[in-house]
Amino acid sequence: MNVPSWQDTSYGSKVRVARWLVEVVGEGNRFTKAAMREAFPGVAQIDRRMRDLREAGWVIDTNREDLSLHSNEHRFVAEGEPVWLPGKGKAKPKSSLTATQRSEAMKADSYLCRSCGVGAGESFGEGHGTAQLDIARRQVKLANGDTERQLVTECHRCRIGNRGSEADLTDLLRSVGTLGPVERKVLAQWMDADQRTYSLLERLWGTYRTLPAEAREAVKQAVRGESQ
Ligand SMILES: [Zn+2]
Incomplete structure (x- = not known):
């Protein structure tokens, strides 16, 4: 078309x-x-x-x-969805969350942004302001193949994708100066490869901690060997 x-x-x-x-x-x-x-x-x-x-x-x-x-x-x-295509960009019914749903979702997430780990009102450091937490809907593909939207706590900065944040090289270089020789060598290797290699365990953890509470529970049960 x-x-x-x-x-x-x-x-x-x-x-x-x-x-x-x-x-x-x-x-x-x-x-x-x-x-x-x-x-x-x-x-x-x-x-x-x-x-x-x-x-x-x-x-x-x-x-x-x-x-x-x-x-x-x-x-x-x-750019988002191609709204000029038939069936795209039609207004979806707005389902706003109730105050109870929101507070329950935040409680289940321990009042932390599940993407970056910042807590409500905590500073991002280096003059980036303090975190405001909100509830986002995350698409989760379940073990049985179904997809559902689950609620997850996310901070304002992760929601807008860290745009507009400023890197502070002075602070970064100061931190590099505190590294021991082994850490420094590992970091140098990642820099040479221009990527960090993760073990399976680290990758699992990284994905797990960003999941909504319900999905985290499903993974938790699998790890403990309980049936789902
Ligand atoms: Zn965040």
């Missing part, structure tokens, strides 16, 4: 604004609301149609996520 042009008025404004982002703005670039409204003269609520794209996985930052943006700017970070 051909990809429609953003100027093709036979498509709805959500599809057109999606194509405008791809064709005119380009991934990674910023745009102003004024420029967008100018591109779609007379289209009511073009801002809203653009925001609706986020539900289809499109990443469009405001100055909340990207501090280098002005309040009237957005950044088109990444």
Whole structure:
């Protein structure tokens, strides 16, 4: 199927604004609301149609996520679902979590971000602010082949994918200076290979600790040799 042009008025404004982002703005670039409204003269609520794209996985930052943006700017970070294809990007029923579901999920996750391990209100260190935890839905493929969405605790930074964080080389070099000769040699090997090799045990642990509580429990039972 051909990809429609953003100027093709036979498509709805959500599809057109999606194509405008791809064709005119380009991934990674910023745009102003004024420029967008100018591109779609007379289209009511073009801002809203653009925001609706986020539900289809499109990443469009405001100055909340990207501090280098002005309040009237957005950044088109990444393309999501091809909303111009039939059946794609249709509004999904919004199932918002209850306060009880949220607090139970956080409790089950020990109030830690399951991706990076940071706790609520803890500092990320080096001026990156403090962690705000939220509940995300994670697709988990079960042992029987079914897929279900489970709840998992995640911090704000992991949710937006660590974008906008700044590396502090001074701090890193200071830490390197504290390594013993054996650690230093291992690190040098990883650097030469430009990758770290993980044992099976480490890989299992790494995957396990990011799982939602229910999925962690299933793995726990398997490890203990209990039937699932
Ligand atoms: Zn995190």
